[in-house]
Amino acid sequence: MRAAPTQEDIRRQNLGALLRHVHVLGPTSRARLTAGMGLNRSTIGALTTELAAAGLIVEEAPRDTSGGGRGRPSLVVRAQSQRVYVYAFTIGVDRLVAARVGLGGVILDRRELQRPGSGFSPKEVAEALGGFVAQMRLSAPHDGVCVGAGVAVCAMVRGSDGTIPEGPTQDWRNEPLGERLSAAIGMVVMVGNDADLGVVAEHTRGAAVGCDDVIYLHGDVCIGGGILSAGRPVAGGDGYAGEVGHMVVNPDGRPCRCGARGCWEAEIGEFALTRGTAKHTIGGLADAAARGDHDAEEGMRRVGDWLGLGVANLVNILNPQMVVFGGTLREVYLATAAQVRSRLNRTSLSVTREHLKLRTAALGDDAPLYGAAELAFARLLDNPLESGLAPAAG
Amino acid sequence: MALSPTPAPPPASNPVLELRGVNKSFGAVHVLRDVDLSVYEGQVTALVGDNGAGKSTLVKCIGGIHTADSGEYFFDGAPVTVHSPRDASDLGVEIVYQDLALCDNLDIVQNMFLGRERRRGWVLDEDSMEQIAEETLAGLSVRTVSSIRQRVSSLSGGQRQTVAIAKAVLWNSKVVVLDEPTAALGVSQTAQVLELVRRLADNGLAVVLISHNMNDVFAVADRIAVLYLGRTAAQVNAGEITHSQIVELITSGQTEAFGPGAGRNGVNR
Ligand SMILES: Nc1ncnc2c1ncn2[C@@H]1O[C@H](COP(=O)(O)OP(=O)(O)OP(=O)(O)O)[C@@H](O)[C@H]1O
Ligand SMILES: [Mg+2]
Ligand SMILES: [Zn+2]
Secondary structure (H helix, E strand, C coil): CCCCCCHHHHHHHHHHHHHHHHHHHCCEEHHHHHHHHCCCHHHHHHHHHHHHHCCCEEEECCCCCCCCCCCCCCCEEEECCCCEEEEEEEECCCEEEEEEEECCCEEEEEEEEECCCCCCCHHHHHHHHHHHHHHHHHHCCCCCEEEEEEEEECCCCCCCCCCEEECCCCCCEEECHHHHHHHHHCCCCEEEEHHHHHHHHHHHHCCCCCCCCEEEEEEECEEEEEEEECCEECCCCCCCCCCHHHCECCCCCCECCCCCECEHHHHHCHHHHCCCCCCCCHHHHHHHHHCCCHHHHHHHHHHHHHHHHHHHHHHHHHCCCEEEEEECHHHHHHHHHHHHHHHHHHHCCHHHHCCCEEEECCCHHHHHHHHHHHHHHHHHHHCHHHHCCCCCCC | CCCCCCCCCCCCCCCCEEEEEEEEEECCEEEEEEEEEEECCCCEEEEECCCCCCHHHHHHHHCCCCCCCEEEEEECCEECCCCCHHHHHHHCEEEECCCCCCCCCCEHHHHHHCCCCCCCCCCCCHHHHHHHHHHHHHHCCCCCCCCCCCEHHHCCHHHHHHHHHHHHHCCCCCEEEEECCCCCCCHHHHHHHHHHHHHHHHCCCEEEEECCCHHHHHHHCCEEEEEECCEEEEEEEHHHCCHHHHHHHHHHCCCHHHCCCCCCCCCEC
């Protein structure tokens, strides 16, 4: 039996809930917080005073353009986005991004490194990201507070300790990524899979707000899936759930990186998963198709057909309210939607797709980056006053 | 649990705009024949059909540029008369026509307020107009224009389309009709306009999208209405039909899946 929560537990929980509201919704009036959190006005007032004293929020009179309002307007509570921040990173196969993200989910600073075709070893990743953090620290405000760091990586992540068993490139084997990055930047770095974090970001502040059964599909050389069911991430026993790219859709099909044949990502093909402006991308293919190139048209048709088939399987198994296409799949979906929809409508069960929405990532390519920031903010939002106020590292 | 920032619109029950049995002739040419169309809040209704099927004519009847010869026009369930663009916009119905009608020598803000400043009986100063324009573009998550004081002549095709759409939603419109917004655009600009179209509906508007590109249609549509030789061949859910069936409906007015004679009453959900 657990003891009943103490006053202190309740207060901590309310502080976290209020800060999370402001973090997710942006500037919010006290009146709206009162209504939304089901607490009375004086409790909200006491909580905001405490959070303001800790430097996490500010309260200000609402900016009123119409004028002449009756009664005293409710104060607006705003996150201290410039002052309270995290470091968020993404590790793609051939692309690294580092950002300083303020409370409220505002990207304050960002750096990027691309290396098409070759990729990065864990050591190179740590060096590059460590260098970026050193640069970004210089432009952070002097009274700034760094409250965490998180990374989204294009590889499977063991749930228990954040180890990467293999990939993104061959020199990654049982990589203790969290430890390595923590050493490089001098603070704890939380690790998550890019699609798992992408779905969190789209659910928090993207296309899937208010939608608790979501599949986020992230294309980037490979295809990853992040799944929310009843608002909770589907992680699997060891944290590896969602490897939808290796769903076999064609047993005698094309060889896959993983050693199997006919995996979804192998059948959809490199066109769909290559980034940039080269001809070997979906954009290049779509342009050629628009000019009447029959091979390109056929290529588009095939890509859309395979995409629709995989989505149909996922929809039958998980009955999501929404499928979000992110990374390179955003453009692929928009350019081949007639095929995707047709295949989906022919293949999935009509009841499983009845309320299905197909959307592109509202956060674009940055969905995993925003998700990494959410991971990094989690500790602060769970316990704003105890964990939030460590001085900025370094 | 978190507050939901924008409550999702409830599933559409009754159409916000509905046309029944609309006819329109130009002299001896009978262009629209007993056309039906239903449009719902929070949904994108794609309007498709071959060249000359009557899509733009229908849109001009919705927007009050043409007056139908016969037929009924319902808004929020009540019969209304729409004899001028003014009547339409008083209801909250805005049309973005194929030719856009933007003024090249004016900037984005000026274009968004062009012809509208005094219509609703209040005059806005420059600062307020700038702020409203900015908020409207931000509300649509438009980040592609660098300055709202840029002249429209300096914008790309996709940006011009964006400005025209933003102008249409500026006045709390309820229904926005877009006549071929992606026709002249390349792949990546088309993608941005499609996402904007989807966002309008997800924000609660009823959107009608005309397009000849079936990828555009299937990418964003909740429902698809097909015109064939001036008649409503079908109104179907996008989750219940395939590309080839739509192509059949466009080219022959019927599709096997719905049986022969699936005319205006054949598929209507
Ligand atoms: N003002 C007019 N006077 C006479 N005929 C007209 C007029 N406007 C349209 N039409 C005729 O009505 C028919 C339908 O034209 P409409 O422009 O509505 O087609 P549409 O479906 O929009 O075609 P498109 O895909 O080419 O834009 C055509 O045969 C056209 O010539
Ligand atoms: Mg037309
Ligand atoms: Zn595989």
